[in-house]
Amino acid sequence: xxxxxxxxxxxxxxxxxxxxxxxxxxxxxxxxxxxxxxxxxxxxxxxxxxxxxxxxxxxxxxxxxxxxxxxxxxxxxxxxxxxxxxxxxxxxxxxxxxxxxxx
Amino acid sequence: xxxxxxxxxxxxxxxxxxxxxxxxxxxxxxxxxxxxxxxxxxxxxxxxxxxxxxxxxxxxxxxxxxxxxxxxxxxxxxxxxxxxxxxxxxxxxxxxxxxxxxxxxxxxxxxxxxxxxxxxxxxxxxxxxxxxxxxxxxxxxxxxxxxxxxxxxxxxxxxxxxxxxxxxxxxxxxxxxxxxxxxxxxxxxxxxxxxxxxxxxxxxxxxxxxxxxxxxxxxxxxxxxxxxxxxxxxxxxxxxxxxxxxxxxxxxxxxxxxxxxxxxxxxxxxxxxxxxxxxxxxxxxxxxxxxxxxxxxxxxxx
Numbered sequence: 001x002x003x004x005x006x007x008x009x010x011x012x013x014x015x016x017x018x019x020x021x022x023x024x025x026x027x028x029x030x031x032x033x034x035x036x037x038x039x040x041x042x043x044x045x046x047x048x049x050x051x052x053x054x055x056x057x058x059x060x061x062x063x064x065x066x067x068x069x070x071x072x073x074x075x076x077x078x079x080x081x082x083x084x085x086x087x088x089x090x091x092x093x094x095x096x097x098x099x100x101x102x103x
Numbered sequence: 104x105x106x107x108x109x110x111x112x113x114x115x116x117x118x119x120x121x122x123x124x125x126x127x128x129x130x131x132x133x134x135x136x137x138x139x140x141x142x143x144x145x146x147x148x149x150x151x152x153x154x155x156x157x158x159x160x161x162x163x164x165x166x167x168x169x170x171x172x173x174x175x176x177x178x179x180x181x182x183x184x185x186x187x188x189x190x191x192x193x194x195x196x197x198x199x200x201x202x203x204x205x206x207x208x209x210x211x212x213x214x215x216x217x218x219x220x221x222x223x224x225x226x227x228x229x230x231x232x233x234x235x236x237x238x239x240x241x242x243x244x245x246x247x248x249x250x251x252x253x254x255x256x257x258x259x260x261x262x263x264x265x266x267x268x269x270x271x272x273x274x275x276x277x278x279x280x281x282x283x284x285x286x287x288x289x290x291x292x293x294x295x296x297x298x299x300x301x302x303x304x305x306x307x308x309x310x311x312x313x314x315x316x317x318x319x320x321x322x323x324x325x326x327x328x329x330x331x332x333x334x335x336x337x338x339x340x341x342x343x344x345x346x347x348x349x350x351x352x353x354x355x356x357x358x359x360x361x362x363x364x365x366x367x368x369x370x371x372x373x374x375x376x377x378x379x380x381x382x383x384x385x386x387x388x389x390x391x392x393x394x395x396x397x398x399x400x401x402x403x404x405x
Contacts, residue, residue: 091224
């Protein structure tokens with residue numbers, strides 16, 4: 001189910017990040033989020049997928065969202081209902097940082 | 104490797120190759136342990152086990168239960184058992200309840216009377232007050248940090264994985280640092296101190312977050328003591344530093360090795376040929392000699 005959702009997200013987003021897409025994908029690989037900066041419209045769902053053999057998390061720095069530890073090929077989704085700047089890190093490897101701007 | 108051959112290989116744990124550190128006149132010296140037997144160098148005081156990562160199942164070690172079981176068998180086969188064990192965190196890989204259950208079941212086979220556990224960042228991905236604390240939070244009132252005395256040594260358990268610095272280094276946070284100051288104040292400088300926490304309490308490699316932000320402040324609180332041993336895990340390999348009377352030491356994992364600092368794109372599991380794996384996994388044993396000095400020996404599963 002998770003992988004199907006991920007493909008769905010890729011199809012909708014076309015690999016880049018159109019503001020109107022309902023879902024946008026972020027890939028976690030080699031201890032980085034890709035893309036590290038994302039601009040989306042309010043109401044968009046972001047789907048993260050971890051490709052590393054090491055687990056990672058998606059943890060909002062202000063506590064607004066937090067994933068469980070994602071093992072390899074696990075996904076996590078969160079819908080950004082309100083405009084704002086959302087910084088997040090991996091709580092296991094806090095050097096990993098990224099930001100999502102919701103308009 | 105079959106179970107039988109692994110057990111045979113493990114029989115040398117504690118008496119095999121290793122390095123013994125003793126404190127003599129304030130200076131640590133190392134000598135080859137190849138000929139030493141554990142009963143000849145002192146009474147086993149405690150055992151440090153680290154980074155068991157129950158739940159990990161990738162190429163770097165598809166059988167972390169097997170390597171932990173092998174480790175426990177070897178410890179239980181020692182001629183003299185340590186009084187208790189410290190686990191310096193990353194008990195589990197993903198903080199899952201089932202992983203904690205498996206780990207607890209495995210660790211309960213250790214023939215020690217007490218197991219003291221501090222969390223690693225892999226144990227608390229579900230946040231404060233969750234699975235880890237439900238199991239190991241009692242001695243600390245769910246704070247995670249606490250201290251106790253055993254055999255004349257003062258032990259301090261610290262948590263540096265729940266309050267990261269912006270640069271990725273571990274941190275104690277203000278409350279815990281204040282608690283540590285209070286715990287050490289008024290204590291006799293002649294009492295041996297053992298501090299244990301998951302992430303290294305000194306900076307080994309900042310780009311990978313291998314250190315603790317308040318490391319210098321912590322060291323300054325410890326410098327007046329005559330014998331201080333700081334034990335950590337996290338980096339799945341032995342790195343040590345001696346600064347005055349303080350020995351800083353990181354333990355091997357029982358699960359999988361990690362690359363040396365900067366030796367890979369990131370600090371993930373290191374895949375090595377299967378024959379090399381046992382030599383990169385192991386535990387640290389502390390022995391106390393008649394003058395209450397704490398000496399460490401590292402043993403591998405090879």
